[in-house]
Amino acid sequence: MASIKLPGFSSSLIKARFLPFNHDGSRGNTVVCIRRDVDPLSLEFSSTNSLRTLSLRSYASSSPVISAKLTTEASAKVIDGKSVAKTIRDEVAAEVSRMKDAIGVAPGLAVILVGNKKDSATYVRNKKKACESVGINSFEVHLPEDSAEQEVLKFISGFNDDPTVHGILVQLPLPSHMNEQNILNAVSLEKDVDGFHPLNIGRLAMRGRDPLFVPCTPKGCVELLHRYGVEIKGKRAVVIGRSNIVGMPAALLLQREDATVSIVHSRTKNPEEVTRQADIIISAVGQPNMVRGNWIKPGAVIIDVGINPVEDSKSPRGYQLVGDVCYEEACKVASAITPVPGGVGPMTIAMLLSNTLISAKRMHNFQ
Numbered sequence: 514m515a516s517i518k519l520p521g522f523s524s525s526l527i528k529a530r531f532l533p534f535n536h537d538g539s540r541g542n543t544v545v546c547i548r549r550d551v552d553p554l555s556l557e558f559s560s561t562n563s564l565r566t567l568s569l570r571s572y573a574s575s576s577p578v579i580s581a582k583l584t585t586e587a588s589a590k591v592i593d594g595k596s597v598a599k600t601i602r603d604e605v606a607a608e609v610s611r612m613k614d615a616i617g618v619a620p621g622l623a624v625i626l627v628g629n630k631k632d633s634a635t636y637v638r639n640k641k642k643a644c645e646s647v648g649i650n651s652f653e654v655h656l657p658e659d660s661a662e663q664e665v666l667k668f669i670s671g672f673n674d675d676p677t678v679h680g681i682l683v684q685l686p687l688p689s690h691m692n693e694q695n696i697l698n699a700v701s702l703e704k705d706v707d708g709f710h711p712l713n714i715g716r717l718a719m720r721g722r723d724p725l726f727v728p729c730t731p732k733g734c735v736e737l738l739h740r741y742g743v744e745i746k747g748k749r750a751v752v753i754g755r756s757n758i759v760g761m762p763a764a765l766l767l768q769r770e771d772a773t774v775s776i777v778h779s780r781t782k783n784p785e786e787v788t789r790q791a792d793i794i795i796s797a798v799g800q801p802n803m804v805r806g807n808w809i810k811p812g813a814v815i816i817d818v819g820i821n822p823v824e825d826s827k828s829p830r831g832y833q834l835v836g837d838v839c840y841e842e843a844c845k846v847a848s849a850i851t852p853v854p855g856g857v858g859p860m861t862i863a864m865l866l867s868n869t870l871i872s873a874k875r876m877h878n879f880q
């Protein structure tokens with residue numbers, strides 16, 4: 514609720530609710546204004562660069578009956594995934610230590626990497642480092658690009674039977690000659706800390722069933738919403754992207770939390786219009802700056818999963834990382850937004866550590 518004093522109406526306070534508006538400055542149709550002593554007024558809400566301007570007009574006439582303007586600098590709250598992820602790592606480390614002291618068992622995570630994709634190798638290195646930092650044992654297998662699928666299955670089977678391993682992760686994508694489905698099916702349901710086994714995904718989708726694990730990136734997105742006190746129940750959520758790793762499970766997870774969920778994908782006819790309905794947006798498409806300011810309803814909360822390199826001659830690396838959402842525009846419209854980098858990225862690994870701890874506790878019946 515915003516309040517403004519009107520010139521000539523010294524005692525009157527207008528209360529305005531900011532509901533959807535058109536980012537290009539044209540009139541939004543659901544902005545509501547309540548004033549106690551006169552006919553209802555409509556509010557025109559325009560946004561130019563970093564400024565939000567409110568001006569008042571009567572419903573009956575196109576000419577303003579009063580002139581009052583409220584201009585505010587609008588800037589969304591930054592959802593700091595880096596800091597939340599650090600808190601979660603500290604919580605996991607404390608629990609790992611308590612478990613070791615109590616029953617002499619440390620959680621163990623096995624990671625299988627096939628091939629030489631640079632970004633996959635970086636993710637796996639970061640996962641290993643994060644395990645070390647919280648006292649989780651890590652086991653790594655690195656196989657050449659041209660390995661046979663059978664070779665991967667053999668390692669999975671060994672880790673399935675190893676009681677010191679509580680979580681198994683096969684880094685995706687796999688080389689194209691491998692059948693991803695066969696490989697994900699082979700991971701023991703009880704050690705599927707990625708939550709990608711079809712039975713875990715199926716249970717995520719079903720009412721009255723619970724998966725043993727929820728995929729790490731979507732779980733991290735929802736954890737950010739929880740830790741920032743964003744209400745999900747009854748809200749409209751739009752997930753942009755329908756990948757098996759992020760978009761699809763994110764939509765299922767939001768639905769489990771009682772949001773009304775739409776999925777926007779490459780064949781959606783009017784993605785801007787659908788997205789503009791959302792109170793919560795999770796974007797995971799891998800398209801730099803695709804979601805513009807005028808796709809966003811004022812006050813929406815934005816979780817940007819995209820990590821996209823774009824050329825930047827001024828950067829020493831020659832590129833910079835940007836999200837799927839145009840941050841400069843979005844932060845003037847949204848109420849809260851994750852930055853890239855430093856938003857969802859660190860949460861994925863924090864959730865992997867958390868899932869591995871959950872698995873070890875469950876296997877050893879440790880509360």
Ligand code: GUN
Pocket residue numbers: 682683684685686707729730758861
């Ligand atoms: N590739 C990109 N994200 C992920 C992930 O969360 N898990 C696995 N296994 N592979 C990935």
